[in-house]
Amino acid sequence: MAEYRVPLKDMNFLLHDVFNVGSLWQNLPNLSEHVDVETADAILQECSKIAEQVIAPISRQGDEIGVSFDNGKVTTAPGYKEAFKTYAEGGWTALGGDPNYGGMGMPKMITAFHEEMLCSADISFSLYPGLTAGAALSVAKHGNEELKQRYLTRMYAGDWAASMCLTEAHAGTDLGMIRTKAEPQDDGSYLVTGNKIFITGGEHDLTENILHLVLAKLPDAPAGPRGISLFLVPKHQVNDDGSLGEFNNVSCGSIEHKMGIHASATCVINFDGAKGFLVGELNKGLACMFTMMNFERVGVGIQGLGAAERSYQNALEYAKDRIQSRSLSGVKSPDKAADSIMVHGDVRRMLLDMKAKNEGSRALSAYIAMQLDIATFGEGEAQTKADQLVALMTPIAKAFFTDLGFESAVAGQQVFGGHGYIREWGQEQLVRDTRIAQIYEGTNGIQAMDLLARKIAGSKGAMLKVFTEEVKQYIAQTSSDEMQEFIVPLTEALNDLENITEQVLVKAQTNVEELGCAANDYLHLFGYTAMAYVWAKMAQVALAKQPSDDDFYQSKVLTARYYFARLLPRRHSLIATINAGPEPMFAIDEALF
Structure with a gap:
């Protein structure tokens, strides 16, 4: 396997040239006091060293050895505890955290690149700090002051990790069916009892305490999702002075034996009257948990990107070295x-x-x-628009990036040929590790339904207009002759997206199955169109900068042309399948399958 190299130049190109973060951050007063372009560059540079030199080297060993389980205890693979200690001591567990409780307060544009580096280096390792960061976000947004003071500082310090406990054996997507119960106590705490499965980082030896964010219901709670509350349940209780107290009746019943991410502990966690603390309001737990879930969904999308980047680097190095047959147009290497x-x-x-x-x-x-x-940091109309775009784009980030990521992991394996199928080269690990990203944090089919049924149809198309109006404005402002090779197909793709959206919404008024049958194809159609928008932006900058760094910018322009010529046309097939409607799917009776 090729040694991983962080694509820092591309990241800096996006930050400074395409999205001009220096100007952006200066116009966000609540953010500008924490970060500037020099700080951002230094952070990414240092993070690249951790990813390349500390985390990437343990990935293969982590896959081969995995985590072990013995009498309720989970031991991580050799090297993981030391790597996590180095990572935490470097302050990386605090990168995006609330500065009021020890966090660094860095913007998502920095932490997203940070996450990509970790995922390219080793998805398994990335999950431990990733879940902790998501849990900290929920506590910071919904927890009371006592919870924040007691737990956030230790999470940001890397002393304590966290998990997200949603799924039960009988309740996956349909969380309204959960049976875990929480009984109120006189001191304001709750005793939580139940069993959760598929809990990433539910038990391990990386930190001295693990904080579980648990969805549960009070005995008199309303039925369904409206009766769900969120509780923080520590593995070990915490004394008033911040030291660890007694064991809190939280145990690991077993670990899962999985297709991939072997170095990530996926656990069955049992709560036997464990003491927990309410996060947010009673019966509003799902909304509080979605703060973490949406954070994790974007993070899972980045897992797909991270694996795809590693796959590309591996395959490119192999393809340049591997000699086999001659070019169709004549010998290229006569020696x-x-x-x-x-x-x-x-x-x-x-x-x-x-x-x-x-x-x-x-x-x-x-x-x-x-x-x-x-x-997060803006105000007024800009903040309102950004909120809507985040809601619209989150399912695309999760599903589109992970579908493409798995595609790229398999493509890299194919470049290797037979060597891609054996363990020696490490490419098959990427295929196995990436596959889960399409499944957890809400399967990609669920994400597609969230986009089309909940966001697009639910808003009667209004949420889509927030995006399309921005792209139309960009198109109107980009009139130079040299950009027309990108602007013309972008305009066509945007028109196609608007037209098919209108058609689906009209048809769904008489047959709601239109939404479910079109959802997956629609998400990908949207994804390719949104990607065309950012590719046009990159091409515009690269065309203007080509003379200053010919290789990088020339490659960017040529790759943009490839995208518009070979990948964006996939939308035509997607539109055809959407137009086919639900009849071919539902005409076949269950007995005929």
Whole structure:
């Protein structure tokens, strides 16, 4: 496997040239006091060293050895405890945290790139701090002052980790069916009893305490999702002076044996009258948990990007070194027994697919992160618009990036040929590790329904207009002749997206199954169109800057042309399948399957 190298130049290109964060941050007063471009550059530079030198080297060993389980205790793979200690001591667990409780307060545009580095280095490792950061976000937003003072500072310090406890054996997507109960106590605490499955980082040896955010219901709670509350349940109780107290009746019953992410502990967690503390309001727990879930959904999307970038780097190095057969157009390396496989059209197709999708996903991820920052630190109309864009784009980030990520992991494996199927090269690990990203934090099918049924149909198309109006404004302002090769197909794609949206919404008025049958294809159609928007922005900057750094900017322009010529046209097939409607799916009786 090639040694991982953080694509810092591309990240800096997006931050400074495409999205001009220096100006953006100065116009967000609540953010400008915490970060400037020099600080951002230094953070990304240092983070790249941790990812490349500390985390990436333990990934293969983590996959081979995995986590072990013995009598309720989970031991992580060799090297993980030391790597996590180095990571925490560097302050990385506090990167996006609330400055009032020890966090660094960095914007999402920085933490998103940070997350990509971790995921490229090792998805398994990234999950431990990633879940903790998401839990801290929920506590910071919904917890009372006592919870924040007692728990946030230790989470940001990396002393304590956290997990998210939603799923039960009988209740996955339908959380209204959960049975875990919480009984109120005289001191204001609750005794939580129940069993949760598929809990990432539910038990491990990286930190001295683990804080579980648990969805549960009071005995008299309303039925369904309206009766769910959120509780913080520590593995060990915490004394008034901040020291660890007695064991809190939280135990790990077993760990799952999985297809991938072997170094991530996926646990069955049992709560046997464990003492917990309410986060937010009673019966409003799902809303509080969604603060964490939406954070994690964007993070899972970045997992797809991270794996895809690693796959591309691996495959590119292999393709340049591997000699096999001759070019169709004539010998390219007469001094060798064969040409490198870089001369073959299908290998170039796979590599350029990966390159264009990776750079497009990184740019779209940065765009979504920018909206998160404006929604968090902005005000007025800009904040309102950003809030809507974040809601609209979150399911796209989660599902589109992970679908493309798995595609790229498999494409990289295909470039390797037989060597991609054996463990020696490490490429098959990426395929196994990336597959889960399409499943957890809400399957990609659920994300597609969230986008089309809840966001688009639920707003009668109004949420879509927030995005399309921005793109139309960009198109109107971009009239130069050299940009027309990108602006014309972007305009066509946007028109197609608007037209098919209107058609689906009209048809759904008489047959609601239109939404479910179109959802997956619609999400991908939206994804390719949104990616065309950011590719146009990148091409515009690269065209203007080509003379100053010919190789980087020339590559960017040529890759943009590849995207518009070879990937954006996928939308035509997606539109055709959407137009086919639900009849071909529902005409077949269950007995005929």
